[in-house]
Every structure is written in structure tokens, then in C-alpha cells.
Amino acid sequence: MDLYEKYGGFGNINKIVMAFYDTLLDSEEIGPYFDDIEMGRLIDHQTKFVASLLGGPASFSNEQLRRAHENLNITPDHFDEMKSVLSDTLVAHGMSIEDAELVMAEIETRRSVIVTKEFS
Amino acid sequence: MSIEAINEQLLRSVGVGVALFTDDGHQLEFSNDVFSSWFAGATDNEPLATLFPELDLAAMQEAFDAESSYSTELKFRIKRRTLVVAQTFTRTQVSDQVLIVLECQNITRIRELESMIESYSNMVERNAREIRREKNQVEKLLLNIMPRAAYEEYKDFGVVAPHRHDNVSVLVLEFSDFSNYVNTLPPATLVSELNELFSAFDKISDLLGCERIRTTGDTYRCIAGMQDDDQEHLHAIAKAAVRFVRFLARRNTSSTHTWQCRIGIGTGSVVGSVVGNQKYVFDVFGEAIDTAMEARALAGDMEILARADSLRDLPENISTQETSTAAASKAGLAALCEQ
Numbered sequence: 536m537d538l539y540e541k542y543g544g545f546g547n548i549n550k551i552v553m554a555f556y557d558t559l560l561d562s563e564e565i566g567p568y569f570d571d572i573e574m575g576r577l578i579d580h581q582t583k584f585v586a587s588l589l590g591g592p593a594s595f596s597n598e599q600l601r602r603a604h605e606n607l608n609i610t611p612d613h614f615d616e617m618k619s620v621l622s623d624t625l626v627a628h629g630m631s632i633e634d635a636e637l638v639m640a641e642i643e644t645r646r647s648v649i650v651t652k653e654f655s
Numbered sequence: 656m657s658i659e660a661i662n663e664q665l666l667r668s669v670g671v672g673v674a675l676f677t678d679d680g681h682q683l684e685f686s687n688d689v690f691s692s693w694f695a696g697a698t699d700n701e702p703l704a705t706l707f708p709e710l711d712l713a714a715m716q717e718a719f720d721a722e723s724s725y726s727t728e729l730k731f732r733i734k735r736r737t738l739v740v741a742q743t744f745t746r747t748q749v750s751d752q753v754l755i756v757l758e759c760q761n762i763t764r765i766r767e768l769e770s771m772i773e774s775y776s777n778m779v780e781r782n783a784r785e786i787r788r789e790k791n792q793v794e795k796l797l798l799n800i801m802p803r804a805a806y807e808e809y810k811d812f813g814v815v816a817p818h819r820h821d822n823v824s825v826l827v828l829e830f831s832d833f834s835n836y837v838n839t840l841p842p843a844t845l846v847s848e849l850n851e852l853f854s855a856f857d858k859i860s861d862l863l864g865c866e867r868i869r870t871t872g873d874t875y876r877c878i879a880g881m882q883d884d885d886q887e888h889l890h891a892i893a894k895a896a897v898r899f900v901r902f903l904a905r906r907n908t909s910s911t912h913t914w915q916c917r918i919g920i921g922t923g924s925v926v927g928s929v930v931g932n933q934k935y936v937f938d939v940f941g942e943a944i945d946t947a948m949e950a951r952a953l954a955g956d957m958e959i960l961a962r963a964d965s966l967r968d969l970p971e972n973i974s975t976q977e978t979s980t981a982a983a984s985k986a987g988l989a990a991l992c993e994q
Contacts, residue, residue, distance in 0.1 A: 583778060
């Protein structure tokens with residue numbers, strides 16, 4: 536069973552996505568990345584992103600991720616902050632620490648295609 | 656506390672944004688805290704038209720004239736968050752004053768969830784389409800190696816139990832002089848020729864309710880009667896046989912490479928089953944196959960042979976005739992031909 540099913544499928548994942556979305560928008564560190572992004576597009580992106588990380592009905596190829604982030608100048612610090620926000624959100628919604636670490640390891644494999652700027 | 660004061664207190668404390676405008680000049684008379692927090696720039700006496708430039712005042716007036724409310728939706732950003740507010744304008748009489756009451760409800764979360772559901776639905780639909788496409792491909796492949804009845808059983812139960820079919824007809828076709836073609840034709844040409852011929856046979860088989868069992872190099876086998884309700888199996892196989900011969904004869908008149916075939920037909924029982932666990936092969940064996948193989952072995956070029964005693968009931972346009980060889984006749988076989 537993949538994590539997506541284990542943690543309740545879309546019925547529960549949607550709460551994770553919304554909480555992740557809220558926290559990112561409110562974050563002083565990484566919120567500004569979403570200043571000019573339309574709500575529907577951002578939610579679409581995050582639904583797919585979270586679903587694909589947990590083994591749900593979506594998959595993001597590295598090339599798609601690279602294209603989505605290439606002009607955002609994301610720094611390593613901001614990438615770490617996003618990981619931290621997502622990890623906290625997952626645990627707050629009932630995911631075990633071990634499973635959250637598995638998800639973090641999944642994200643970590645995409646670091647090189649998401650981080651496009653060396654320093655803040 | 657007066658009634659007016661209580662009303663004002665209520666308006667200020669409700670969770671929806673409320674504002675009152677004069678009817679004549681559409682100027683802001685009152686707004687509660689929720690409204691002010693969303694539209695921080697709103698000032699006393701500010702007209703609706705400047706507060707909400709996109710508001711369709713004519714449509715609002717039309718609704719008022721019809722004595723109904725006017726509803727619309729407003730999307731705006733506060734910091735980086737998009738807020739979606741449902742607005743309802745109602746004209747009402749208070750004492751001697753006519754006012755426009757504006758109620759604003761925050762429906763942002765609803766819209767966000769709708770966006771998410773739409774995104775998720777698209778993902779699921781795309782996946783469902785891919786699964787359907789893959790399923791069709793798998794079905795196509797499996798139907799290439801087993802009859803539909805066996806495939807249905809495999810789909811439902813994961814296995815195909817061996818079945819005895821007591822009354823079926825089998826056709827075995829063999830190309831004459833095949834070794835010569837193998838030795839003289841380039842491999843690509845040979846495969847292309849076989850592909851075209853077997854595809855045509857498949858179409859004829861399908862059309863007549865026969866099912867191809869397998870092809871092995873120079874032979875093509877098909878069967879009719881595997882379905883329980885198919886009582887006309889000999890008719891179907893006999894028709895297929897004469898059409899195979901007719902197709903080849905016509906093709907030979909215009910094709911670079913010509914082919915002759917020999918066909919044997921057998922009726923009786925067979926056992927059909929999927930053989931193998933990893934590499935599936937559907938096979939049938941038994942009396943009907945043996946009879947068809949024996950008949951084919953004695954058939955001449957473009958000749959269709961079957962046991963004479965099995966041919967009591969033939970389709971209207973097909974009849975029997977003398978076999979081309981005495982050996983076939985001696986073996987109790989008869990030739991089939993189109994009238």
C-alpha cells in the first residue's frame with residue numbers, strides 16, 4: 536500500500552494540501568514566490584505535487600519540475616524551508632515520523648531540479 | 656440600549672461583510688468591521704461605482720426593478736492570497752429611507768477546494784484513460800492467443816480451466832510448398848506476406864463467428880462452436896474454408912507472390928485450455944483437430960476436405976464433390992466447393 540492510500544486517499548490528502556498551501560502563503564520566507572501566481576494554478580500544482588510524492592494518481596517528471604521552477608530562483612535555504620513546512624504539515628495530519636522522512640527523502644532526490652540559485 | 660443600537664451592534668458582529676448604500680447616489684452609509692477589513696480603502700460616502708468598478712450597475716438596477724436581489728462574485732488579492740467574495744445587493748425600505756444592503760460572504764475556501772477537486776478529477780480521469788488504454792492493449796494481446804470465452808474466464812477467475820467441447824468444428828489450413836518460399840523469399844517479404852494472409856483469414860473468421868486458435872509458420876487453425884450457444888459451427892467453418900480459398904485465388908491473380916493452400920475440416924470434440932504459467936498458449940486438442948489434420952494431409956492444392964459422414968448439413972451455397980485423389984476418397988473424405 537502506498538502512503539497515499541495509507542493516509543486516507545484524497546479524503547485526507549486534500550486537508551494536507553490546503554494546510555501546506557496556507558502555511559506557504561503565510562510564510563515570510565517563501566510566501567513571496569507565490570505573489571504573482573493565480574490561486575487555481577497554485578492549488579493544481581500543489582495537489583499534484585503532494586499526490587505524486589505520496590504515490591497518488593499523479594506523477595511529476597523531473598523535466599516537468601525543472602520547467603515549473605526554472606524561473607523562480609529557488610535557493611537551497613528556501614528549498615529546506617519548504618521541506619520543513621511540508622514535513623510539519625504531514626506530521627500534524629497524522630503521518631508517522633518515519634513515513635514523513637520517506638517523503639522528505641523523495642523530495643530530496645528532486646533538489647537539483649528545483650533549486651536554481653546557489654545563495655539567498 | 657435602543658433597538659437601533661442593538662441592530663447596529665448585530666451588523667458589526669456578524670461574520671459576513673455588511674455595507675449600506677444610499678439608493679439615490681449609491682453612496683456608502685455604513686460598513687461593519689468584516690467589510691472594512693476586506694475593503695480597507697472604502698470611505699464614507701464613497702459611491703459603489705468607485706468602490707467596485709467592475710460592478711454591473713445596470714444589471715443591479717434591473718434586478719431591483721424586478722423586485723429581486725442582485726448577486727455577483729468579486730475576486731481580489733490581499734497580500735498574496737486571492738479572496739473570493741460572494742456579494743448580494745438588496746434594496747430595502749427603512750422608515751422613510753430606501754437603502755441598498757450589500758452582504759459579502761467569504762467563499763474563498765469553497766473556491767480553493769473546487770480548484771483542488773478539479774485538479775484531482777483531471778488527474779484521476781487521465782489515469783483512468785491510461786488504464787483503459789492499457790487494458791484494451793492487454794485484452795487485444797490476450798485475444799490474440801485465446802478465444803474470447805477463455806479470455807473472459809481468465810479475466811474473471813485468473814485461470815482458464817480445461818474445457819471439453821463436445822461438438823465443434825475445426826479448420827486447419829496449410830500453405831503448399833512453404834519450404835520453397837522460406838528458402839527463396841527474403842525474410843521480411845515472407846513475414847509481410849504471411850501477415851497479410853493471416854490478417855485476411857482473421858477478418859473472415861471474425862465475420863463468420865470462428866476464432867483463430869493459432870498460426871504456426873505455414874498453418875492456420877480456427878475453430879467454431881466453442882461458445883455454448885453456437886450450433887451452426889460446421890456452417891461457419893465450411894463458409895470460412897471456401898472464403899479462404901476464394902480470397903487466395905483472387906489475390907493470386909494480381910499479386911507478385913502466389914499461394915496455394917490445403918484445408919482440412921474436422922468435427923467432434925476438443926479439449927481447450929491455456930497451457931503455461933508465464934507464457935500463455937491457448938491450445939485445443941482432440942478428435943476434431945486430429946480429423947482436420949488428417950484431412951488436410953490428403954488435400955490437394957486449394958482443396959477443402961472433410962469426413963463425408965460429417966457433412967450432412969451444409970450451408971446452401973456449399974456442396975460436396977469428388978476428392979482430387981483416390982486416397983482421400985478411400986479415407987472417407989469429401990471435398991467442399993462453392994456452388
